[in-house]
Amino acid sequence: MLLSKNRVIRRRAVVGLLVAASLTLLTMSYREGSTGVVGSVQNGVTEVTAPFASVAHRVTSPFVDGWHWTTGLINARDQTARLHQLEAQAGRDAATIQQQQDQINMLKGQAHYVQQNARFKTVSGSVIIESPDSDTPSVMIGIGSDNGVQMNDPVVAPSSSGGALVGRVKEVTGSTATVQVLLDPAIGVTASVQNRQGANGTIVPSTGTPGELTMAEVPQSALVKDGDTVVTSGYAGKLGSYYPDGIPIGRVTYVQNDDLGQQSKQIQVTPFVNFDNLSGVVVLELQ
Amino acid sequence: MLDYPKALVCVFVLMVLQVSVTPQLYPFGGGPDLIAILVVALALWRGIELAAVAGFVGGLLLDAVLYRHLGMTSLAYLACAWMVTSFAGRGEAGAGMLEPAPPRPLPWVIAGALLVQVCLVAVQLLLGVSYDLGFLVWHQIVPSLLQTTLLALLLLPLLRRLFRPTRIRPDVSAAAAV
Numbered sequence: 001m002l003l004s005k006n007r008v009i010r011r012r013a014v015v016g017l018l019v020a021a022s023l024t025l026l027t028m029s030y031r032e033g034s035t036g037v038v039g040s041v042q043n044g045v046t047e048v049t050a051p052f053a054s055v056a057h058r059v060t061s062p063f064v065d066g067w068h069w070t071t072g073l074i075n076a077r078d079q080t081a082r083l084h085q086l087e088a089q090a091g092r093d094a095a096t097i098q099q100q101q102d103q104i105n106m107l108k109g110q111a112h113y114v115q116q117n118a119r120f121k122t123v124s125g126s127v128i129i130e131s132p133d134s135d136t137p138s139v140m141i142g143i144g145s146d147n148g149v150q151m152n153d154p155v156v157a158p159s160s161s162g163g164a165l166v167g168r169v170k171e172v173t174g175s176t177a178t179v180q181v182l183l184d185p186a187i188g189v190t191a192s193v194q195n196r197q198g199a200n201g202t203i204v205p206s207t208g209t210p211g212e213l214t215m216a217e218v219p220q221s222a223l224v225k226d227g228d229t230v231v232t233s234g235y236a237g238k239l240g241s242y243y244p245d246g247i248p249i250g251r252v253t254y255v256q257n258d259d260l261g262q263q264s265k266q267i268q269v270t271p272f273v274n275f276d277n278l279s280g281v282v283v284l285e286l287q
Numbered sequence: 288m289l290d291y292p293k294a295l296v297c298v299f300v301l302m303v304l305q306v307s308v309t310p311q312l313y314p315f316g317g318g319p320d321l322i323a324i325l326v327v328a329l330a331l332w333r334g335i336e337l338a339a340v341a342g343f344v345g346g347l348l349l350d351a352v353l354y355r356h357l358g359m360t361s362l363a364y365l366a367c368a369w370m371v372t373s374f375a376g377r378g379e380a381g382a383g384m385l386e387p388a389p390p391r392p393l394p395w396v397i398a399g400a401l402l403v404q405v406c407l408v409a410v411q412l413l414l415g416v417s418y419d420l421g422f423l424v425w426h427q428i429v430p431s432l433l434q435t436t437l438l439a440l441l442l443l444p445l446l447r448r449l450f451r452p453t454r455i456r457p458d459v460s461a462a463a464a465v
Contacts (some may be wrong), residue, residue, distance in 0.1 A: 011336045018343040019365055025347070025358030030414060038357055045351035052299075053307035053352075060308045 106280035109158035120154075120244060120284040123147050127278050128176070137183040139166075141281055144175045154243045154284045155179045157273045164272035165189065165232060165247045166281055177283070181275055182213060182249070190241050191215055191249055192233040193267075198222045200233055203249055206268060211275065213250055215267040220257075222265075228252040230269050244284065248272055290337055293449055297325055298345040306352050309434075317430030319438045320400050322349065326364050327399040328443060330371035331389045332452040338368035356414065363406035367399040389452050392443050393436070400435040404428045 029038045106126075125143035143149055149172050156163040167187060170180040180187050183205045193199035193215075199222035206212035215230060230252060234245030254268035301321040309318050322345035330338035342364025350357045375390055408423065 011334070014336050015339045015365065015369070018339050019362070022343065022346070022358040022361040022365060026356055026362065026410075027358075029350075029356040029358060034354065041357065042351040042354060045348060049299075049303060049306075049348070049352055052303045056303050056307045064308070 102279060106158075109163070109280065119287055121287050123149060123283045123285055124158075124280065125149075125177075125283060126280050130276075130278060137181045137275065138170065139179050139181060139275075139278055139281075141177050141179060141283070142175065143283065144173045144177050146174045147283075148285050149177045149283050150285065152242045153177075153286070154247070155281050156247055156284065157278060158280065158282050162248065163282065165243065165249050166273055166275075166278065168242050169283065179281070182271060182273070183211065183275055189243060189249065190233045191230050193218075193222070193224050193252065194229040194231050196222060196224055196228060199224050199228075201264070201267070203230070203269065209268070211271075212253075213269040213271055215252075215269050217264045218267055220263060220265050224252060224255050224267055226252055226255065230267075290333055290450065291340070294325075294329060294333075294337055294341045295344060297446070297449065298322065298341050298348065301325055302345055302348045302352070306349070317427050317432075317434060319434035320403055320431060321435075321438065321442065322346070322364060323367060323400045323403045323435060324396050324439045324442050325446060326368050327371050327396045328392055328446040329450060330368045330399075331375060331392050331395060332447070332450045335368055335372040338372065339365055342368050359410050359414075360403075360407065362410060363403045366406050367403050370402050371395050371399055393439060396439045396443070397432060397436055400432055401428070404431060 025038070028036075032038045034042065123143055125141040125147070127139050128142045129140035131138060141155075149169060151169055151172055153169045155166040155168060157166050165182065167179050167181040167184070169177045171178040182189065182203060185205050187204070189203040191201060191203045198219055201215040201218040203213050203215055206214045218224065228251070230249045232241065232243040232245055232247040232249060234241045234243050234247075250269040250271040252267055253270045256266045256268075301324075305319070305321045309321070322342070325345065326338050326342040329341050343361045346359070346361030346364045347357060349355075349360045375395055404427070408418065408428075411418070
């Protein structure tokens with residue numbers, strides 16, 4: 001029992017001494033910093049251990065290099081996969097941004113479209129079904145009689161720089177309306193060439209060139225040049241036009257000057273409206 | 288008595304490995320605490336005296352090589368040795384100390400390594416060094432604990448061969464004398 005007690009006392013003494021030594025060293029180290037006894041002890045220990053550390057470093061360096069090579073390979077594969085993911089994500093984001101930008105442009109155009117004819121008010125709508133290439137080209141829009149849309153109301157495509165004629169309402173329900181576009185052979189719009197005296201005619205789809213328009217029945221005497229702007233003439237009266245005057249239709253791209261004694265000439269017109277990519281329209285309602 | 292030279296050699300070798308090799312393998316902060324593994328193993332298999340001496344010397348060497356305040360890490364390892372011997376049922380009474388059989392060392396290695404980290408942080412705070420707690424936990428303490436645990440799986444069998452636990456029965460003659 002006496003032996004056991006001595007052993008206990010010795011162990012407690014050893015642990016107590018070590019704690020006291022640690023606290024003393026800590027205090028000295030904190031006071032002296034890297035100078036004095038503490039600094040010399042640290043330098044001495046470093047000098048002793050440095051060769052061993054160097055040997056250990058050299059011995060283990062092949063394994064360490066192997067480890068780094070393996071982890072680097074795994075990281076490279078992970079990074080490649082991640083880059084592919086990011087690339088796909090960036091593509092999706094770009095498409096979304098482009099779509100949103102188109103939507104913003106369309107809404108801006110609708111918001112900034114100014115109707116100058118006091119007889120009409122405007123109602124904006126979106127295209128929900130588009131079929132410009134069918135036999136009877138038309139688009140369906142998401143507004144109808146509930147919004148005040150009526151048969152034969154003119155429809156324009158707004159843009160930030162103005163608007164251009166799309167066509168007129170052919171059928172209407174409570175919440176939708178079908179618009180007969182300028183590419184429909186059954187449509188005919190009275191038009192004139194802006195700033196050209198007597199250059200009046202009728203806009204119909206071009207028979208030879210899909211997507212283009214023809215201004216027919218223009219007097220031979222009228223002077224028309226490439227680049228001129230064609231607008232609606234919108235004459236009033238009992239058999240007046242459905243369209244108010246001055247709505248841009250397109251730009252003259254070719255003038256057929258016939259010298260064979262014909263009384264009228266044909267003009268090829270490229271419409272301002274891109275009927276393949278029509279998203280938003282404005283319906284002009286008669287007040 | 289052969290335990291002391293063996294323990295000191297182990298301390299030196301593990302300290303050299305800890306400062307020269309493991310920082311290359313673990314570039315994510317932290318780093319395994321090999322000395323803590325040794326201290327816990329000695330505390331479980333040889334008692335507090337040898338564990339405290341090994342912890343003190345190991346801490347001193349680490350502080351000296353890493354140019355930290357001397358005695359700081361020694362204090363942490365001493366606390367670790369005390370905690371393990373006190374709470375693992377490895378009381379410091381001499382005769383019969385190794386009865387019953389020592390518990391599984393791995394949980395005690397984790398607890399001991401955690402205590403060392405906490406003690407180091409506490410001493411640093413007392414010395415006026417401020418830390419970002421989140422950074423400290425996720426970039427120092429947690430990685431260090433994980434790496435220490437992984438290396439303990441390799442190191443403990445080796446240490447067990449060096450310091451095989453011996454079962455000493457209570458001192459019957461001393462009890463009879465009473």
